[in-house]
Amino acid sequence: QVQLVDSGGGLVQAGGSLRLSCAASGLSFSSHIMGWFRQAPGKEREFVAGISWRGISVLYADSVKGRFTISRDNGKALLYLQMNRLNPEDTAVYYCAASRSNVIYNTLRMYNYWGQGTQVTVSS
Numbered sequence: 001q002v003q004l005v006d007s008g009g010g011l012v013q014a015g016g017s018l019r020l021s022c023a024a025s026g027l028s029f030s031s032h033i034m035g036w037f038r039q040a041p042g043k044e045r046e047f048v049a050g051i052s053w054r055g056i057s058v059l060y061a062d063s064v065k066g067r068f069t070i071s072r073d074n075g076k077a078l079l080y081l082q083m084n085r086l087n088p089e090d091t092a093v094y095y096c097a098a099s100r101s102n103v104i105y106n107t108l109r110m111y112n113y114w115g116q117g118t119q120v121t122v123s124s
Contacts, residue, residue, distance in 0.1 A: 009121075014088060032113075034051050035099065036094060038092035039093050055071060
């Protein structure tokens with residue numbers, strides 16, 4: 001059974017930082033594209049960042065480029081999202097996701113497995 005467990009969310013002031021983690025089990029982690037998505041209240045879930053199997057290629061949404069960094073540790077089956085210079089517009093539930101594709105997609109339907117989400121709240 002595939003499990004993705006998100007953690008690391010919390011309340012932070014604008015300009016602050018957080019690091020999210022996603023622990024994967026039940027799948028061949030190093031053979032999956034991994035991604036982070038987020039969903040703010042009243043909005044659709046949106047792509048944040050994606051990373052290739054070995055972490056060589058990454059893709060970011062324009063809104064987080066230069067502030068967020070996605071990384072992975074295949075030996076530990078962990079995915080990370082380092083978030084710096086947070087602003088209130090980053091407030092959302094953040095989800096990690098795994099894709100069986102061999103390309104980093106920014107669309108939800110290309111991801112096969114999802115974490116339960118972790119809340120990030122940025123106060124102004």
